[in-house]
Amino acid sequence: MDLQTIVLSVFSSGLVAAVVTGWMNHRTQIRAIKESGLYTKRGEVFDSLMEKMESLKQSMSELVSIFQQDDGSQDAEFERRTKASNLFNDFIRYYHAKKHYLPKNLCKNMDILRDDYRKLFVDFVYEAHPIGEIPNARLWDELAEKMRTDLVLQEEKIADEFRKMIGVK
Numbered sequence: 001m002d003l004q005t006i007v008l009s010v011f012s013s014g015l016v017a018a019v020v021t022g023w024m025n026h027r028t029q030i031r032a033i034k035e036s037g038l039y040t041k042r043g044e045v046f047d048s049l050m051e052k053m054e055s056l057k058q059s060m061s062e063l064v065s066i067f068q069q070d071d072g073s074q075d076a077e078f079e080r081r082t083k084a085s086n087l088f089n090d091f092i093r094y095y096h097a098k099k100h101y102l103p104k105n106l107c108k109n110m111d112i113l114r115d116d117y118r119k120l121f122v123d124f125v126y127e128a129h130p131i132g133e134i135p136n137a138r139l140w141d142e143l144a145e146k147m148r149t150d151l152v153l154q155e156e157k158i159a160d161e162f163r164k165m166i167g168v169k
């Protein structure tokens with residue numbers, strides 16, 4: 001069988017047409033997704049999540065900091081706790097409502113961060129510094145250290161995943 005016969009048999013079999021048609025359908029689907037605004041929406045979700053995550057980090061850092069920036073009253077402590085709790089709940093509500101825009105691996109890391117923040121808050125409020133009781137200085141210091149190291153590293157991992165997804169690195 002010569003080369004010309006082989007080429008004619010491949011073209012006449014429809015194989016090339018099927019490959020080209022499949023490729024064209026794929027390109028059309030990608031164009032439709034881009035034109036639908038899905039990429040724009042996904043970018044808005046990433047941006048909002050990062051903003052909420054940063055606000056939560058700042059509030060939780062203020063909450064567990066050994067060096068409080070106010071008068072140290074129970075009212076000030078209650079205000080810090082309320083702010084941290086509200087920001088945590090806002091972050092979680094938004095994340096759960098929009099997590100379908102995120103890859104599974106990123107969701108796994110976000111879930112770890114969520115669980116770590118929840119544990120940090122509960123441990124601080126009920127164990128390290130219950131209002132009206134003598135604080136557990138050792139635990140308070142451990143939680144402040146965890147905030148400065150473990151939680152910051154987890155957030156950096158998430159931020160790196162966001163950057164990779166939008167092509168920034």
